[in-house]
Amino acid sequence: LARMRSQLDAQRQTLEERERDKRAAGQFSRAVPKLSHTMADFMDVERSNRKREELFHEAFKESYNFxxxxxxxxxxxxxxxxxxxxxxxxxxxxxxxxxxxxxxxxxxxxxxxxxxxxxxxxxxxxxxxxxxxxxxxxxxxxxxxxxxxxxxxxxxxxxxxxxxxxxxxxxxxxxxxxxxxxxxxxxxxxxxxxxxxxxxxxxxxxxxxxxxxxxxxxxxxxxxxxxxxxxxxxxxxxxxxxxxxxxxxxxxxxxxxxxxxx
Missing domain, CATH: 3.40.30.10 (Glutaredoxin)
Structure with missing residues (x-):
């Protein structure tokens, strides 16, 4: 989980830097709407935290025959x-x-x-x-x-x-x-x-x-x-x-x- 968190943070930071560079150069992302929506979700910290919680519970939930x-x-x-x-x-x-x-x-x-x-x-x-x-x-x-x-x-x-x-x-x-x-x-x-x-x-x-x-x-x-x-x-x-x-x-x-x- 710690490794996943650090990877997600690094990827989100890279995306944010790219977006800032594009805005500074007067450029706009040409990503298709679905990809743009995915990127926005990915950079949403609260949404990312909720997803991590879901992954955590999924990884450690009880089996059917527990x-x-x-x-x-x-x-x-x-x-x-x-x-x-x-x-x-x-x-x-x-x-x-x-x-x-x-x-x-x-x-x-x-x-x-x-x-x-x-x-x-x-x-x-x-x-x-x-x-x-x-x-x-x-x-x-x-x-x-x-x-x-x-x-x-x-x-x-x-x-x-x-x-x-x-x-x-x-x-x-x-x-x-x-x-x-x-x-x-x-x-x-x-x-x-x-x-x-x-x-x-x-x-x-x-x-x-x-x-x-x-x-x-x-x-x-x-x-x-x-x-x-x-x-x-x-x-x-x-x-x-x-x-x-x-x-x-x-x-x-x-x-x-x-x-x-x-």
Missing amino acids: EKKEVLLKGFKFAVAGPVLRPAAESPFLPNLLLTSLASGEDRPTVKLLERVMQKRVSLVTFVYNQFGVPHVNSFLEPFRAAFPSLASPSSPTPTPSTAAPSLQVIQCNIEENWAKSMIFKWLLRWLRWKIPRAEHDNYLLGYENIKDARRRAGMSNATLGWVNLVDGRGRVRWQAHGDATPEEIDALITVTKELLN
């Missing part, structure tokens, strides 16, 4: 989640995605994720981006539901006022970031409705877009893993874990959920 390679190197567990809540001021916000509910009916309602989260005081929001993440998320969900029986039972056809939690909910997000696979994913909706208990359809949300930047801002750095996020009523991620649940993480999740509810 996240899969990361899992091969580190395994499905990068770190064990801590036993305490993040301070609210230091917690990232959940991305406000526009998703589709699995609720039955041809006209499936679209849902703004943050609006759904703000309906309850506490939400456990899970994210899977492929089949690898499903068992990861389930390893947290099963003991979580057992610890909070006020959540709607998956065996119930629909949540009732007596079984629904007034301050706690589970939201499952299934995101397909690959546009080619998303077409196949849409064809599997009937199978998903059959597989997912009916009581969970309303809060089982589907997305068909690349959200890499948004999910990384929220702390979900790798789409090969399944992620669980404990989110407060303002949409802040107060606790987060990934991969298969450890006994310590399950205990921590239950403890911090009770703390956040109180």
